[in-house]
Amino acid sequence: MGIWERYRLRLKRRQLRFRAFRKRRELLALKDRTSSIGARDVIAVAVLRNECVRLPYFLRYYRDLGVRHFFMIDNGSNDGSREYLAEQEDVSLWSTNASYKAARFGADWLNWLLFRYARGHWILALDVDEFLVYPFCDTRPVQALTDWLDTYNVRSFPAMVLDMYPKGPVGAERYREGQNPFEIAAYFDAGNYTISKNPSFQNLWIQGGPRARTMFADAPEDAPSLNKIPLVKWHWSYCFASSTHMLLPRGLNQIYDEWGGEKASGCLLHAKFLSTFEAKVEEELERREHFAGSREYLAYAESLKGETNLWCKWSEKYVNWRQLEILGLMSKGNWA
């Protein structure tokens, strides 16, 4: 890496931090419970809008994994999400009506809150429809993972997004509040992911899955990225460079082994394709607040016209993390 390149990225990181600093005024603290955070707590962070139906299960899932505190940024909900979150004892809640897009799809807000409250903590940057699965997650809480990563001085842990979908049309079975979404969306694509390396940020760019297969078959380069690095031991100087897909400094993106070995990794089960999906697509198309002119949502809308069925006969039914490990979607690394 040349000196000039290094300098450029360092400058970029400063700019991003400054941006986050400026955007801090957009966030209004509704419930600030940050003083109750313990020194070794794992903190989950999420930006959301109108996700009231999903929240109960989301919070329960991560509490069970051992997440002790939640930072939630409410981006103008009007379905009661805000009120629901304000009641939760382990949630610190901020609210904003500012543009999601202008905040670089929420990354600026995340960067600010993490800078301000999460230094020295392991943080989990999530969406409310993403559910982290890591090796041994059925028997070991997330602290076991972070303690283990600490012994190796590893600062970040990758988890690829795995799109889950139901058998049959996406909206056929209604999702009820508090329900495990994977009772409905139980299927995933096991082996059609393409990987390339981003030379400047050193992260891997993963695409594929049911969305690429059904909605982006003609324009594969536009298919959404599935690589994410949700679990990071935060330092004040870090920042998310593009959503939670990549970080700066770029050493944090080197979560893969280049000499044939496997590092540990997990998956983010993505419960996007539920009965709530259609309403979401309409709303988002109205707002146009998403990445690349919301082309993803345009594609969704297009496919929804024909009653999307993402299921095919080679769809794999989700069982547990060991299944994902055997399929090669995630790895235990040398954790045993």
Next chain:
Amino acid sequence: MTVGFIMMCHTALDRAAQVARFMAEAGCPVVIHVDKRVRHRSYDKLVAALSDIDTISFSERFACDWGTWSLVAATQAASEQMLARNKAVRHVFLASGACLPLRPLPELIAYLDARPTTDFIESVTTADVGWTIGGLDVERFTLRFPFSWRKQRMAFDFYVRLQRRFRFKRRIPEGLDPHLGSQWWCLTRQTLSAILEDPKRRAYDRYFRRVWIPDESYFQTLARIYSTQIESRSLTLSKFDYQGKPHTFYDDHLQLLRRSDCFMARKIWPKADRLYRAFLSPSSEQAARAEPNPGKIDRLFAKAAERRVRGRAGLYMQSRYPVQDHENGKTCARYSVFHGFSDLFENFDIWLSKAIGGRVHGHIFDPERVEFSGGEKIYNGALTDSAALRDYNPKSFLTNLIWNTRGEHQCFQFGPRDNQDCNWFMATDPNAQISVVSGTWAIPLMRQNSNFSEIRREAARLQKIEKEHLDILGTMYVKARVRVWTMAEFIENPMEPLQAIIDEIRPRATRRLTEAPRMVDLTGFGQFLQNLKNQGMQPTVMGDFANVGEPQPADRDRGRPYIVR
């Protein structure tokens, strides 16, 4: 007679207290050393929590850094205290705060009572160990190490290199034969007191102060001088990974630990409630009373190391993305590429699928669509037949296909009309079996209904592509099993090469080929080539057809014993 425990603690003091109480209640005296860096408040809390038991005492506190003399000094102080205060102790067991007894302590006492003069200390000569960190073995004893390996790595490495450059060597004190081993030992009072009361101890201590990681060599070396009977193994089950970090045990290891029959395990994750509950409950009854046998755990951790260092061959994923030529296997299983066969034979894929008893694909790199076996639109792992998706990343497509169909030999057709991006990849992949009949692309052209100038242009294009592929297959970098025939050679006698290819795919098949694939009608092919030549194009890759005139498929006429008609 009993066993005394020395416990070295620096974190998770509540767990250490729990274990110490368990030991004391079994009648074993305990001396606890707490790192000086631990805050007073936590230390006082620990002392207060254990104040009701008088067989537990606390030794002088040292600030301990990994791999430094301070650990040995702390151990010495605690050992002296143990021996002075507890006359009944015959064996002293060095443990850490993250250790957990796996078998009831009376069993350990009985085990040691049966071996009253045996010292359990792993102690091997430097030449015999393969696990040293940083590639230092003998040099641990002959160089100086004033810098911390963890905190001052640059200085550490520099100083090591400097000493090597100037051939600096420390003199090993007379009478010492350097030995290394796990720092968790169990020594008899005789041996331990001999080490501590040695008149030359000052000299030894001064020497070991500058040895690297003395806690793994001080007692291990000195015990060799005084012990009458050394059993070179540790009673503590402690596994290290390839980076020299101890593996941690969690709740889900309970059964493994139970079955290991070891006396003590390290290190236990402090929040592993189930393990602590299971092994520290007074009624923990276990059937097994065998010699320690950690074989299963060894295998588990060996596999973990293997996975971390070599990984699964042919897998490309979010945390395994090897740079070129360091893949440890570019693909995960063997596969066969048939270049040019489908143009020469009618329904070659069907014939082949019968011959090998498996599924055979068409041209999976076809520009129109992926021709999966049986015309499937979607295949294992939800790969689709979309050419656009495949061409977006052909290498991923190929490795995915091979990975998704593990356990099944993949065969597919290939030719110069297909996407050529993977040619280098396949040629350098030892798993690939590439069979080429060159020049057969001209056969469909012969039947094509279009202007001859167009045909000529197309022929030139295909020949160029095929030549490039053949050039790749002719380089010294090729790792695949490659067979190349010109078309003229091949049609002379097609069955023998086919038999050889199929034998390689199915080495254990006993039946020989009984049915030949049907060759397409080649009438007029020689003339067609001549026309191309007349139009100024030079078809070369199909071999020499000039003498043959009209090529006759040889197998039709000659009575081959393996062809049933």
